[in-house]
Amino acid sequence: MKKFLKIYLTILTAFTLGFSSCSGILDQEPITITHPDVYWSSQSEAEQALAGSYALLKNALLTQSSFLIWGEFPAMTLMDSQFWIMDYIENSGNYSLPYRGETAEWKLFYRAANWAFTIEKYVNEMPEELFTTRQEKDRILGEAAFVRALSYFYLARIWGDVPIVHESIETSDQLITEDGFIVEIGRSDEKEVLQYILEATDKAISLLQYSNPSNQRWAIFANKASAEALKAHVSLWYASRDGENPEMIQQSIDAATSVINNSNASLIDYVAEGNEGFENMVRGQSKTGLFELNVSTDVDESYRVTNGNSTAPGLTLNQPILGGNNGTAPVGNPDFYGFEFMAQAERDTDVRKDLFFFDFEDVGPSTFPMKYALSSDDPDSEDVYAVFSESNILIFRLADIYLLRAEAYTRQGNYAGALSDLDLVRSKAGVPAYEGPSDRPSLIKAIFDERAIELVAEGHVAFDRIRMDYFEGVSWMGSDRKAKKGYFWPVAPSIIIKNPSIVQTEYWQGRL
Numbered sequence: 001m002k003k004f005l006k007i008y009l010t011i012l013t014a015f016t017l018g019f020s021s022c023s024g025i026l027d028q029e030p031i032t033i034t035h036p037d038v039y040w041s042s043q044s045e046a047e048q049a050l051a052g053s054y055a056l057l058k059n060a061l062l063t064q065s066s067f068l069i070w071g072e073f074p075a076m077t078l079m080d081s082q083f084w085i086m087d088y089i090e091n092s093g094n095y096s097l098p099y100r101g102e103t104a105e106w107k108l109f110y111r112a113a114n115w116a117f118t119i120e121k122y123v124n125e126m127p128e129e130l131f132t133t134r135q136e137k138d139r140i141l142g143e144a145a146f147v148r149a150l151s152y153f154y155l156a157r158i159w160g161d162v163p164i165v166h167e168s169i170e171t172s173d174q175l176i177t178e179d180g181f182i183v184e185i186g187r188s189d190e191k192e193v194l195q196y197i198l199e200a201t202d203k204a205i206s207l208l209q210y211s212n213p214s215n216q217r218w219a220i221f222a223n224k225a226s227a228e229a230l231k232a233h234v235s236l237w238y239a240s241r242d243g244e245n246p247e248m249i250q251q252s253i254d255a256a257t258s259v260i261n262n263s264n265a266s267l268i269d270y271v272a273e274g275n276e277g278f279e280n281m282v283r284g285q286s287k288t289g290l291f292e293l294n295v296s297t298d299v300d301e302s303y304r305v306t307n308g309n310s311t312a313p314g315l316t317l318n319q320p321i322l323g324g325n326n327g328t329a330p331v332g333n334p335d336f337y338g339f340e341f342m343a344q345a346e347r348d349t350d351v352r353k354d355l356f357f358f359d360f361e362d363v364g365p366s367t368f369p370m371k372y373a374l375s376s377d378d379p380d381s382e383d384v385y386a387v388f389s390e391s392n393i394l395i396f397r398l399a400d401i402y403l404l405r406a407e408a409y410t411r412q413g414n415y416a417g418a419l420s421d422l423d424l425v426r427s428k429a430g431v432p433a434y435e436g437p438s439d440r441p442s443l444i445k446a447i448f449d450e451r452a453i454e455l456v457a458e459g460h461v462a463f464d465r466i467r468m469d470y471f472e473g474v475s476w477m478g479s480d481r482k483a484k485k486g487y488f489w490p491v492a493p494s495i496i497i498k499n500p501s502i503v504q505t506e507y508w509q510g511r512l
Contacts, residue, residue: 040122043131046140049123053116053147054221058293060108060151061393061459062303064100070158070489071459076474077452078338078461079330079369093476095489096512104492106159109151116148118168135209142207146222146230149200150395153234156194157463160488160505161187164196184501187491194238201231212264219289220392225263226291229396231255236408240467249411256405265290265398270351271430278355282371284392290401293393297376302388305375332360332367337473338456339363341449349430352453369457394458399425403451407468410443418443425450444468481507 039045061067072079073089081090088096097103123140131137155162163185167174174183188196204227211223219226232255239248259265266287268277280286284294294301332339342353342360353360359367374390406421415438422443423433436442448470452461464470466487471477477487486507493512496502504512 046123049119050140056112063102066103067459069103071462075461075465078456080333081330109155113148113151114169116144119144121168138207142204143222145200145204146227149197152197158489160190164188184499186501197234213287219285219292220294225259228255228259229290237467249408252408256401259401267428269428282391288398290396295389295392297388305387331365332363334363338452351430371457399454407447
């Protein structure tokens with residue numbers, strides 16, 4: 001059973017109505033938020049509002065399995081899909097996904113960010129005596145800042161230049177100018193967006209405290225290490241977008257080092273701990289977690305596993321739950337990049353092949369990832385397929401941060417430091433120490449490969465390709481497309497129609 005503190009995701013009706021009927025300032029639909037005089041009057045109400053911000057972030061990432069569509073499938077490494085819509089990503093690379101509108105739009109992230117910003121605004125104004133301690137008030141503010149920063153970081157990694165909303169949008173009056181025109185917000189430069197994210201992340205770091213695996217809030221709520229992990233990612237992304245900015249590389253190293261030294265998290269030793277260690281990790285709140293989306297029937301935060309396409313298992317799971325009946329689950333493709341490097345002799349002893357996958361050795365229709373395979377039966381149903389997911393969605397964990405620091409060290413020219421981190425992660429999976437060339441291109445490839453297998457199905461590798469500028473194995477990515485930022489997703493035409501100040505990314509102009 002999971003260790004958890006029940007999250008109250010049942011938000012007041014006024015909140016629910018406000019968010020379910022709007023899209024926010026960026027597509028100009030009015031919203032309403034409960035008046036501060038009648039809601040922001042106790043710590044418990046602030047906690048409920050904070051739970052709502054996590055729920056909105058979770059909704060943005062899990063609706064139509066979007067976190068995999070954005071962060072996994074475009075990479076073409078270890079996950080090939082049977083779902084026909086994925087052909088638009090994996091083979092043609094045109095990112096046109098019929099019938100999956102939520103994936104094309106950014107409104108769910110703006111809802112999450114706006115609600116987090118609203119919490120920051122009103123909780124900051126609440127008298128300290130309404131909270132049990134000053135630290136509790138700071139924690140709520142810090143967690144809200146984290147959700148806002150993480151929401152914008154997904155926006156930046158998916159679309160690049162995105163609008164920044166510098167105020168809490170609470171009434172329709174804010175969407176109309178004094179002259180009666182609809183307010184339009186254009187796209188901000190990507191580095192400006194990243195600086196905005198870093199400011200929110202630093203705020204979260206300053207307000208939050210470290211936690212430990214015995215804490216009931218561990219990993220499923222943000223803590224100081226969660227925010228530092230986010231800073232390590234954002235800083236390295238910034239460096240990659242700003243000519244290898246040395247200050248940002250160092251900031252990434254410093255943040256990652258603080259996570260490694262102070263988070264109280266530890267790596268899973270897949271060799272020593274075997275399937276038990278793996279299952280603990282994917283069930284969630286394990287010793288290696290830094291931040292994850294809670295999925296648990298114990299607190300009514302799960303979803304039924306079906307052979308449909310709307311949930312994470314719908315796109316990632318075949319056996320053992322559905323007995324091979326999920327015709328949309330990803331399968332192994334021997335022509336994909338990842339299966340080529342996993343066939344190398346040094347991977348013969350890599351225990352992740354058997355832990356992370358079903359039938360890895362026989363690459364083909366029977367090979368699929370197992371990170372979402374934990375489930376529980378519905379005691380009230382006689383349907384043998386009435387089962388619910390028990391696998392958390394892992395956003396940040398310690399192995400990710402070690403490999404991220406290895407990449408930052410490589411960019412800095414500290415190849416010895418990079419190899420130390422890389423080899424530590426490899427050793428936990430039974431892979432011998434790296435013996436290839438110690439130059440930047442070779443190490444970048446080695447680190448990319450390690451991230452591809454270690455973090456498979458967690459929604460990182462497509463973003464890794466952009467940050468590391470490593471597109472080996474992606475046939476449709478060429479120099480012209482990269483020059484025109486065609487690695488980013490196109491802005492949905494519906495957004496541009498509603499907000500003409502939004503200009504389409506250069507590569508996608510005239511293609512949609």
